[in-house]
Amino acid sequence: MSSSPGAAESTRTVIERFNEAFNNHDVNALAQLLTDDTVFENTSPPPDGTRIEGKAAVLDFWRGWFAKNADAAFDAEDIIVCDNRAVVRWIYRKLRDGQPWHIRGVDVFTVRGGRVAAKLSYVKG
Numbered sequence: 001m002s003s004s005p006g007a008a009e010s011t012r013t014v015i016e017r018f019n020e021a022f023n024n025h026d027v028n029a030l031a032q033l034l035t036d037d038t039v040f041e042n043t044s045p046p047p048d049g050t051r052i053e054g055k056a057a058v059l060d061f062w063r064g065w066f067a068k069n070a071d072a073a074f075d076a077e078d079i080i081v082c083d084n085r086a087v088v089r090w091i092y093r094k095l096r097d098g099q100p101w102h103i104r105g106v107d108v109f110t111v112r113g114g115r116v117a118a119k120l121s122y123v124k125g
Helices: 005-023 027-032 055-068
Strands: 034-041 051-053 073-082 085-096 099-112 115-123
Touching: 005 027, 005 073, 005 085, 005 099, 005 115, 027 034, 027 055, 034 055, 051 055
Parallel strands: 034 115
Antiparallel strands: 034 051, 073 085, 085 099, 099 115
């Protein structure tokens, strides 16, 4: 599979902006980074997660998630880009019962027109 340096650079920029907005719990910034027909596949409930379709539905989900997880942060451990696709290895950290807690996972992104068209999430464990 060949990769266009320009496309990969653009995709990386979109993913970095997305991660920053997500960690800032900035729904308005996220709205600017999603296609109208965006798809988000959540990691729960096991085994297959939940598929959420459309910008409005995805933003509503994240608003609720941010409200319940105010201390949550995703740290990108690695970002691998090929054209308009990206895989982000991450570690998610928060407090659980007052104690530090974390889990690792990956997101598989598709970027279209400078916006996130899909974010498919997977976790270890």
